[in-house]
Amino acid sequence: MTFNDDKMARRLAALASARRLAVPTPAPKKKVEEERADTRRGVYRPGRLIVTGGLELDCMIVDLSANGARLHLDGADALPEFLTL
Structure with missing residues (x-):
């Protein structure tokens, strides 16, 4: 077994024996009433x-x-206060 194979075997063994962590699932977002x-x-x-x-x-x-309007732009860093759509 080469050094890299031994290192890989140790890493896989460590992963296999590691305890699983419980990760909480975020609560679903509540629907916000339209204020527009x-x-x-x-x-x-x-x-x-x-x-x-x-x-x-x-x-x-x-x-x-x-x-108004909601727009998606690629590569626009900043826009002026007024523009024409």
């Missing part, structure tokens, strides 16, 4: 943001309401 003035509806459509200076960013519009 307008309900959002899921749309899952591609979109494009145009920010100050003319920079355009592709995005995914996840949901929309009369007062």
Whole structure:
């Protein structure tokens, strides 16, 4: 048996004899009541943001309401306060 084989055998033996730990399962999250003035509806459509200076960013519009939208963006570190969707 080589050194690596012996080391592997000892590691496997240690794992086999180790006691199992009981890990608690997190409680399910309670459903939070909607606090928005307008309900959002899921749309899952591609979109494009145009920010100050003319920079355009592709995005995914996840949901929309009369007062806003939820977007998913890749690689956007920070966005200005105002933009066009």
